[in-house]
Amino acid sequence: MKLVTAIIKPFKLDEVREALSGIGVQGITVTEVKGFGRQKGHTELYRGAEYVVDFLPKVKIEAAVSDELVERVIEAIESGARTGKIGDGKIFVYDLEQVVRIRTGETGGEAL
């Protein structure tokens, strides 16, 4: 089992969710986050005062998936989130030790 975490542009969230549903991912967790990568921030000017905004709003999605599905999940996120411009984000994949479905007590692959 793997945990796939991706940081994407906020307006790409719907496309990524559709792509993941299309390959059978049952659920994802979404968090609004801020950060910077190579895109860096931008400057804002209010009358004479200039402020550098370092952290840009991004969306973090997390999906726990089976080992067989992980490659397709990565492809789905890539295709859904890509604009080709700087700031499209990153995907991180971790090994996942255990999953428990709280309602039934199922564990492991059953709980995904």
Added chain:
Amino acid sequence: MKKLFATLALGLSLGLGILGTASVASAQTAPAAVSAPAAEAKADAAAPAAAPAAAAPAAATEAAPAPVPNKADTGWMMLSTILVILMVVPGLALFYGGLVRSKNMLSVLMQVVVTFSLITVLWFIYGYSLAFTEGNAFIGGFDRLFMKGIWDNVAGTFANAATFSKGVVIPEISFAAFQATFAGITCALIVGAFAERIKFSAVLAFMVLWFTFSYLPVAHMVWFWMGPDAYASKEVVDEMTSKAGLLWQWGALDFAGGTVVHINAAVAGLVGAFMVGKRVGYGRESMAPHSLTLTMVGASLLWVGWFGFNAGSALEANGFAALAFINTLVATAAAVLAWCVGEALMRGKASMLGAASGAVAGLVAVTPAAGNVGIGGALIIGFIGGFVCLWGVNGLKKLLGADDSLDVFGVHGVGGIVGALLTGVFNSPALGGPSAVGDWVTVAMVTPDAYSIAAQVWIQAKAVMLTVVWSGVVSLVAYKIVDLTIGLRVTEEEEREGLDISSHGESAYHG
């Protein structure tokens, strides 16, 4: 809360306590005014638009029936008063509120609304009397203390106030209420300069002092005169003119308060920005406005309310009110465009804050000019006002080096000065202006041949300088007194936490 009541009580008693010495003290605080050459007072340069005096039944027309207020004039004055209140609450409060950080939102709203209320109360106790009754060239007297004699409750008769037309009056009560809102908005404007770090009690204490020793004398000097009916014959001209305020005697033109309201408040703001000091983290941390949406709402309400401010200053529902009305429309629109063009040229983008600031800049610049210039003149004043105020909040602000949080001086000071000077230019009949009244006995205007733009601009410049010096000196002393008694600033921890929580115990936004 106890502290607040104590401050209010202190303020009120302070205001009342100084009544007895007001005229003496104000004369002392204005060396510039005292040394001004009285010989330059010219009756024939009198403004058609300076605000009038209290009831001035002409002695020479005793036989004629007393004039009765016109209902349309009276209605227009009350509507205008409501519009000026709309400018302050919610207009100015939201305009300023949107510009601060969210942790200080309520503190700014509070400072604006409570200042306005405090000044309104003081106005009806002694302010109106000192500004708009006969006294000397610098300050009025006590004839209307506590609104005494403004109406006879037993007989059911009302005193009348003069307008700018012979034989036309309005109920003095409506004039007093209209002018109360002017005093209130002027003091509330100052709040923007020291926003986000001043003690609430310090704001109120300062306002009492500044209102009494700067607003009231300047309003009296610019706007008090005996009214057109007092100029019954050639023989009384000199006597009547000598009873008017100093700047009115000079012939300064200020239709709706470029000097009295904007320059006066802006100088108090600038001095405050220096005296209170910079905000913690100024220039290092982001102090970006928390809601330009609310700032836009506030600016829009200011624009709408300003029609009462400017067109209402005609004191009648007549052609000059209509002229002031259309000029308030056209100059503001021109200034919005000017600011946006300037920003686009400077940094490639026109901003919402720029458009809102441009609107206010145009409104400020056209205030002294409103009923004193033609429509083309107002258009040019708006354009120039927009560009120059853009410089006021950029280049000039860096030059001055003060943390004038919301650019009170950059917009109201710079715009007010530009408007006051250009009023002297575009008032000229040769440039489409209505000219000034040359003779109040016959109400004849100065002819195009006789009109000197240079002379009028010089009079305007002197009026500006006097206002700057007067307000500057009074402000300096007032801030110092407040600093030594209750202190101007909140502590650094309170400032970091935000004044909403630390000064008022509440938050503007949750979640």
